[in-house]
Amino acid sequence: MLAPSTPYRVVVIGAGFAGSATAVQLLRAWQGGPLELTLLERTRDFGPGVAFSTPDPRHLLNVTAAGMSALPDAPRDFLDWLHARDATAHAGTFAPRLAYGAYLRELLAGAAARLPGVVTFQRRDDEALRIVDGRDERPATVVTRASGELTADAVVVAVGVNRPRTPPGAADGLLDHPGYVADPWDHARIAALARHERVLIVGSGLTMVDVAVTLGGEHDESPELIALSRRGVLPRAHRSTPPAHVTQFRPPLGPLTADRLAAHVEAAALAEVAAGGDWRSAIDGVRPHTQALWQALPLGEQARFLARHARRWEIHRHRMAPGVAARVRELRDSGRLSLRAGSLQRIEPLSDDAIEVAYRTETGVEQLQVGAVVNCTGPDPAPGADGDPLLSSLIEDRLGRAGPLGLGLDCGPDGELRDCDGHPSTRLFTLGALRRGQLWETTAVPEIRCQAADLGRLLAVRGAAVSAQRAVA
Template sequence: MTLVQPGDHVAIVGGGFSGTLLAINLVRHDGPRATLIERRPAQVARGVAYSAAHDEHLLNVRAGNMSALPDDPDHFVRWLERERLGDRATFVPRKTYGRYLRAMLEEAAAAHPERLTLVTGEVCALDCDSRGFALTLAEGGRVEADVAVLALGNLPPHSPPGLDPATLPEDCYRADPWSGDIAEGLSDDDEVVLVGTGLTAIDAALLLESAGFRGRILALSRRGLVPRRHADGAPRPGLSERPAATLSALVRAVRDRTEAIGWRAAVDELRPVTQMMWGSADATTRARFLRHLRPYWDVHRHRLAPAVAGRIHALVEAGRLRFAAGKLVAAEADGTHALLHWRARGGEAVTTTRAARIVNCTGPQGDLLRSREPLIRQLLAAGMIRPDALRIGLDVDRQSRVVAADGGISDRLYCIGPMTRGELWEVVAVPDIRQQNWTLARRLANAQWVGGEGL
C-alpha cells in the first residue's frame, strides 16, 4: 500500500454531496491539500438533490440522523436549532440541508485557504503517469494532483424502453425531472405522464402541484410500486447480528420480524448490516436481488416524510394523480401532444394515453457503457475504469479504490458516492455516504493508523 505524503495534493472531481464531504473531512483530519472541482457553481456542496429541490421537497430522514459528520451525530441538529429551522424530529426541506452543506464547505475553505481550493470547471480528461494525475478542464485549465477521487454522483436516467424522444414533439418530453419547467405551458385540461413511480415521480408530482397545474397526472412503472410513508415515531435500533445470507432466508426473516414489530422496524433493523450482507453475497445472489427484490426494497427502505405522503394521498383522493403498473409499448406524436401506448401489468389490452407532457422519472442509472459524459468515456477508453459486474456503477474495492480494465488497483485513484453501489449497495443515502467519505479521508490523511483502523 502506498501512503499519501503530507505534501501531496488530492483532486476531487465533483463538488456535490460526496465530494464536498471528502474535502471537509480532509481538512478536519489534517489530510493533504485538496482541490474540489465542480462544473455547476449552483451545485457546489448541494449536488442535484439539494440544489434543484423546491420548498415542498423534504428530506426522507429526520434531522436527527442527517449530520454530515459520523463522529459528530448532532452536528446538523445544532446548526438547525441555531438557525431556528427545526429540531431533530423535523423532516426539513432539502434546500435547507443544501444550505447546511454549503455553510460547512465555506467555513472550511475560509479557515484553511491554503489546504482547500474550489475550482469551477468541467473535467473532460484525466491522465496519469508515474508522477501523478493531470486533469484537463473543458474550459482550458489544468489541475495536477498526486491522488484523484471521482465523486461523480448519479448518472442521469436513460430514455425509457418503448419511448424515443426524437419522435415526440419538441416541448412534450422532459428528460430532466429536476428542471423547474415541467409545468410550463400546461393547461388544466392536460394530462401529464410520469414514467416511474418512485421518489423521483413523487418529487415531480409535488412540483407540478406547486406550479399550479390542476390537470391529471399518471405515474406509470412496471410494478406500480409507490414509496411507503414514514411512521410518526422514532426509528428502532438495528439488529445485533446479521441475518442468514440467502435471499429466501432473508425474506423469511423480514416477514417474521414484520409480524412481530411491523414492516418499518423490520426493514430499519437491516441498516447496520446491509453493506456486510451485500459484500458477502456472490454475483448470482446480487443479480437475483436486483431482478426480483430491488423494487420492493426501494419503496420500503426509502420512505416518504409524513407531510409528503399526506399531500400525495390528497392528490390521489382528488382524482388528480393515479399510479399504474404497466409497460410502455410505444409512443408517437399527436400534434403538440404524444400518444402513449401501454399495457397494464398482467393484461393483454393496450391502453392509449394522450399526454401533453412526459417526464422521465425512472431515476438515476449507473451503466457506464451507456454514459455520454466525456470524462467517463475517456476513462473507459484509457482502461482506467470499468463497470462493476452488475453494471450499476463503477468497479471499486472495499476501500473505494478504482479497479482498472485489467483488474489492477491503484492507491492513487478512488471513487466515492452512489457510483460505488456495485460494491457497497447501500451508498445512496446520507448515513452511508458520510461514513464512506469519513473513512477515505482518514485513509488519505493516514489517520487510520492513529485510530487503529488500519492495523
C-alpha cells in the same frame, strides 16, 4: 526531481454531498506539509449537488434531522444548525431539502475559511472531462473544460448518479420533443410543464413523488398527473412519530441466498407487527447490515436479489417524509394524481403539444394522450451510460471498469478504482453511488458521510507521507 515545496495535490471532481464532505474531511484531517486541494463543480453551486439543490420547499428530506449530520463524529451537527435557524425544528423534523443544501454550502465555506497556512483550497467552476494516466507512480492529470490540465497526486471521482435511461418504446423525435423531460432533476423544465393539461410521469418512486409535489401545485389548474410503472406501487411513508425502537437484526443461518434473505427480512417485519410494533423498526434494523449482507451474497444471488426483491426492499427502505406522503394522498384523493401499472410499448410525439403513449397492462394495451412526459425511472447504474464524458473516457481509457452486475465502478475496499485488469489504483478513488456494485446501499447521507470521513483520513495519511518524502528530496 520534485522541488521540496511541491504540495500534495488532490483534485475532487464534483461538489455534491460526497465531494464536499470528502474535501471537508481531508481539510480536517490534514497534518502534513503543503496541500493543494481543488474541488471542481460544473454547476457553480458548491455543496448541495443534485439532491439538495431543489428550489421547491415542499421537497423534504427523507431522513429525520437527527440522522443527517454530514460529519459522523458530530451527529448533532445538522440538527443544531437547523435549530439555530428554526426554533421549532427537532430531532424528528423532516426538513426541506433546500435547507440541507444551505447547510452543505456553509459547511464547505466554513472549512475554506479556516485553512492552515500550508493549505490552499480552490473551488473552481469547471467540468472535468477526462483523467489521464494516474497509474503506477505517475501523477494523474485531470483535463477540464475551462482550466486546462490539473496535475494530481490523488483524484476523487464524486460525480453522483447518471440520468435515467431512455424509456422503452421511445419513438424518433421524442428525445428532442419540447414536452419530454429526460432529466427529472432539471427543476426549471419540470416547473414549465405546469401549463399542460396532462402529464405522464414514467416511474412511481421518490423522484416521481418530487415531480408530482411540484406539478400538483396548490391550485386546481395544475395538470392531471399519471404515474406509470411496472407495478404501480408507491414508496411507503415514514410515521410522524418514529418507531420507539429499532429491532436488532439477526442474519439467517446457513448459506445466504436472495430468496432466503428476503423471506427472513419479511418474517422479521411480520413478527414485529404481530408483537404490536411497527414493520419499520425491523427494516431499519437491517440497515446497518445491508452492505455486509450484499457482500455475502454470491454474484448470481445478487443478480436474483436485483431482479426479484430489490424494488420491494426499496419502497420499504427509502420512505416518503410524512408531510410529503400526506400531499401525495391529497393529490390522489382529488384525482389529480393516478397510478397505473403497466409496461411502456410506445411513446410517440404527435405535435409540439401532444405525445401519444401506449402501455401494456394485465388485460391489454392502453393508450393515452399527454402534453408532456417526465422520465423518473431512476438513475442508469452503468457508468457513462448517459454519455457523460468523464466516466465514458475513464472506461475507454481502461482506467476504470464497470462494477459487479454493471453497477457503478469496480473498486477496492477504500473506494480505489480498479482498472480494466482489476488492478487497484493508488491515485484514483470514488465514493457514493458509484460504489453500488460493491456495497449496494451507498447512496444516502448516512452511508456516504462515513465513506467521506474514511477517504479524507486516508488521503491525509498518504499526503503526509508524500510531503515528508518531498521535504527531504
